[in-house]
Amino acid sequence: MSRLLQYLLRRTPVGWLQLVHNRMRLIAAVAGIAFANLLVLVQLGVVASLSSVTQLTFTPFATDIVISPPRPQFLNGEMISRRLMYSAIADPAVAEATPLYVDTIEWKRTDGSSTTLVVYGLPPEADAFAGEAIGAQLELLAAAKHVLLDRAIPDVGLDFGTDVVEHLSPDQPLQFEIGGHSVSAVGAFELGSGFDTAGAMIVSDQTFQQLFPERTAGTPSHILLRLKPNQEPAAVAGRIGDRLISERVQVRTNAQAIADDVSYMNDEASLGIIFGMGVFIGILVGLVIVYQVLSADVAAHMKEYATFRAMGYSHRFLLGIVFEEAMIIALLGFLPGVLFGSATYQVMSMQTGLPIAMSVERALAILLGTIVACTLSGALATFRLRRAEPAELFS
Amino acid sequence: MTTAAIPPVELENVNHWFGSGESRVQVIFNASLSIERGSLTVLRGPSGSGKTTLLTLMSSLRKVQDGSVRLLGQELCGASQKSQQRLRRRLGFIFQAHNLHESLTARQNTLMGLQVHGPSGDVAKRDAATVHILESLGLGQRIDYLPGQLSGGQKQRVAIARALVSNPEIVFADEPTAALDRDAGLLVVQMLKALGQSRGMSTVMVTHDTRIVALADRVVTIEDGKLLQV
Numbered sequence: 001m002s003r004l005l006q007y008l009l010r011r012t013p014v015g016w017l018q019l020v021h022n023r024m025r026l027i028a029a030v031a032g033i034a035f036a037n038l039l040v041l042v043q044l045g046v047v048a049s050l051s052s053v054t055q056l057t058f059t060p061f062a063t064d065i066v067i068s069p070p071r072p073q074f075l076n077g078e079m080i081s082r083r084l085m086y087s088a089i090a091d092p093a094v095a096e097a098t099p100l101y102v103d104t105i106e107w108k109r110t111d112g113s114s115t116t117l118v119v120y121g122l123p124p125e126a127d128a129f130a131g132e133a134i135g136a137q138l139e140l141l142a143a144a145k146h147v148l149l150d151r152a153i154p155d156v157g158l159d160f161g162t163d164v165v166e167h168l169s170p171d172q173p174l175q176f177e178i179g180g181h182s183v184s185a186v187g188a189f190e191l192g193s194g195f196d197t198a199g200a201m202i203v204s205d206q207t208f209q210q211l212f213p214e215r216t217a218g219t220p221s222h223i224l225l226r227l228k229p230n231q232e233p234a235a236v237a238g239r240i241g242d243r244l245i246s247e248r249v250q251v252r253t254n255a256q257a258i259a260d261d262v263s264y265m266n267d268e269a270s271l272g273i274i275f276g277m278g279v280f281i282g283i284l285v286g287l288v289i290v291y292q293v294l295s296a297d298v299a300a301h302m303k304e305y306a307t308f309r310a311m312g313y314s315h316r317f318l319l320g321i322v323f324e325e326a327m328i329i330a331l332l333g334f335l336p337g338v339l340f341g342s343a344t345y346q347v348m349s350m351q352t353g354l355p356i357a358m359s360v361e362r363a364l365a366i367l368l369g370t371i372v373a374c375t376l377s378g379a380l381a382t383f384r385l386r387r388a389e390p391a392e393l394f395s
Numbered sequence: 396m397t398t399a400a401i402p403p404v405e406l407e408n409v410n411h412w413f414g415s416g417e418s419r420v421q422v423i424f425n426a427s428l429s430i431e432r433g434s435l436t437v438l439r440g441p442s443g444s445g446k447t448t449l450l451t452l453m454s455s456l457r458k459v460q461d462g463s464v465r466l467l468g469q470e471l472c473g474a475s476q477k478s479q480q481r482l483r484r485r486l487g488f489i490f491q492a493h494n495l496h497e498s499l500t501a502r503q504n505t506l507m508g509l510q511v512h513g514p515s516g517d518v519a520k521r522d523a524a525t526v527h528i529l530e531s532l533g534l535g536q537r538i539d540y541l542p543g544q545l546s547g548g549q550k551q552r553v554a555i556a557r558a559l560v561s562n563p564e565i566v567f568a569d570e571p572t573a574a575l576d577r578d579a580g581l582l583v584v585q586m587l588k589a590l591g592q593s594r595g596m597s598t599v600m601v602t603h604d605t606r607i608v609a610l611a612d613r614v615v616t617i618e619d620g621k622l623l624q625v
Contacts, residue, residue, distance in 0.1 A: 011510050012499065012503050012506060012507065012510060014496070014498075014499065017496075017498040017499055017503070018496075018498045020498070021497060021498030021541075022498075301496075303492075303494055304494065304496045304497075306494075307488075307490070307494040307496075308507070309480075310456055310483065310488050311483065311484070311488065311507065311508065311511050311557075312480055312481065312482075312483035312484030312485075312486075312511045313480075313511055314480060390456045391451045391456040391457040
C-alpha cells in the first residue's frame with residue numbers, strides 16, 4: 001500500500017504512514033466513517049423504498065392516463081365522479097376507460113394479528129388495464145367475492161400454507177374471511193408491502209361494493225384511460241384536463257402521476273420529510289466525525305508540520321497530507337459501511353417486507369458523498385495548520 | 396562582488412520586539428553581524444538572552460520587524476512568504492528536540508530533506524544519498540527503524556542527516572549535540588566543519604557545549620538582546 005501510494009503521490013505517503021502508525025486512531029476513524037455511512041444508507045434506503053412503494057401502487061395496472069382527485073397520492077381515500085369517464089371517453093384519442101376503486105381492509109389472521117391490505121376494484125372486463133402482474137386473471141373475478149391475492153404479503157400462508165397461495169386457481173380456490181366477508185382467492189399476483197399496508201387484493205367492482213358497502217359505483221377513486229395507437233399521452237391528458245377544468249380533478253399521464261406521487265412522498269409527506277432529514281443529519285454526523293478525526297490528527301502532528309514548513313515545504317504540501325488522510329479514511333470507512341448497510345437492508349426488508357436493497361448507484365453515491373464529506377472536513381481541519389509556526393520549534 | 400564573496404548571512408541594525416501595546420518588549424537591540432562562507436559560528440549567551448530569536452530571524456523562520464537581514468543575498472525584511480519558503484529549501488535545520496516524524500523511518504525522515512525540492516530526479520540516487528549520510532553518521536543498521544525504536548542520540552543523528560542530505564548552503568542548529576555523547580558530538584561538529592571546508596557550507600549554532608565552542612571559527616556572545624562579542 002505504502003509503495004502504491006508513493007508511486008501515485010510521487011512522494012513519501014506521509015498521511016498513510018501517520019494513519020497506520022497509530023492503529024487505534026485509524027480503527028476509530030474508519031469505524032466512525034463506517035457508522036456515518038451506515039446511518040446515511042439506512043435513511044436513504046427508507047427514502048428509496050418510499051419511492052419504490054409509491055411506484056408499486058401503480059404497477060398492477062396498464063394505463064396511459066389517470067384521472068384522479070386533486071389531492072396527491074394514489075391511495076388518498078378521495079373519490080371522483082364516474083360521469084367524468086364518459087367525458088373523457090368522448091375524446092377521439094381514448095380507446096378505453098375504466099373506473100378504479102381503491103380502499104383498505106383489515107384482515108384478521110388466525111394468530112390474532114391483523115393485517116391491512118389495499119383493495120383494488122375494477123370491472124372484470126377491463127382486461128386491457130391489467131398490468132403484467134395481473135395478466136389474464138381479471139376475468140376470474142366475474143364471480144361474486146372472487147379475489148386475487150398478493151403472494152408478497154408477509155406470512156401470507158400463515159392461515160393456510162404458502163404452497164396453497166402459490167398454486168391458487170379457480171380449481172383450487174382458497175376460502176377465507178376478510179372484513180367480515182367470506183371470499184374465494186382464485187388467483188395470485190405479486191405486489192408487496194407499503195408503509196401502512198402489508199399487501200394488496202384485487203377484486204371486481206361488484207365485489208368491491210360488497211366489501212365496502214358505503215362506497216358507491218358512481219364514485220371511483222380514479223379513472224384509467226387507454227389511448228388508441230400512436231397517440232401522445234401528454235397531449236391527450238392536457239386536452240382532457242382542459243375539458244374538465246371546472247371539475248376538482250387532475251388529469252395526468254401515468255408517468256406524471258407516478259412522478260407526482262413520488263415527489264409528494266419525498267418532499268411533502270411527513271414520512272419523506274422525516275427520513276430526508278435523517279439523511280441530512282447522517283451526513284452532518286459524518287462530517288463531524290471526520291472533522292474530529294482529522295482535526296485531532298493535525299493537532300497531534302503540529303510539531304512535525306511546523307518542521308516541514310521550516311524545511312521549506314509549502315502549505316499546499318501540508319494540505320496534501322491532510323487530504324491524503326481524508327481520502328484514505330473515506331475509502332477504508334466506505335467498505336465496512338456498505339457491507340453493514342447491505343446487511344441492515346436485508347434485515348429491514350425481511351422484517352417489514354418493504355423493497356429495501358443496496359443498489360450500485362446508491363453505493364457509488366455514498367462513496368462520492370463520503371469523499372466530499374472527508375474533503376470538506378479535511379479542509380476545515382487544515383485551518384489548524386496555520387498554527388504550525390516553525391519559529392516556535394527553536395524554543 | 397562575486398556570489399562567493401557575498402556573506403551568506405548579514406544583519407544590519409536589527410531590532411525585534413515581542414507582544415504589543417504596553418506589554419511590548421524589545422528582545423533584540425540594534426544587532427549587526429556578518430557570517431562568513433564556510434565558517435562555523437557559535438552563538439552563546441545566557442538563557443533568555445535572545446540567541447534563539449536571533450537564529451530564527453536570520454534563518455527566515457521569523458518575520459523581520461526592523462533592520463535588514465540578508466540571507467543568501469536576499470533581503471528578508473518585506474520578503475514574501477513564498478520567496479522565504481523557497482529560500483529555506485537551501486538551508487538545513489537541526490533542532491534540539493530533533494522533531495522527527497514519529498511515523499516515518501530514519502530513511503523516510505531523511506528523504507524528506509531531499510523531497511522538499513520536488514518529485515523530479517533519480518529516485519535511486521536520492522535513496523543512495525540518504526543511505527550514505529545515515530551510514531556516515533553511524534546509523535547503517537538503523538535505516539528502517541522508526542524514531543520510537545531509536546535512542547535519543549540516534550534520533551538526533553537522523554535529524555542531522557535530514558538537515559545535511561540536501562547539501563544545504565547554511566545549517567542553523569540549536570544545541571545539536573545536547574543528546575549525543577562526547578564522541579558522537581565531536582563527530583557531528585567535525586563533519587559540519589569538514590563540509591564547511593569542502594563545500595563552503597556555513598553553520599550557525601546555538602550551544603553551551605564548551606568542546607564545540609573550542610572548535611568554532613567564531614563565537615558571538617549575546618546578552619539581553621545585545622551582541623557583545625562579534
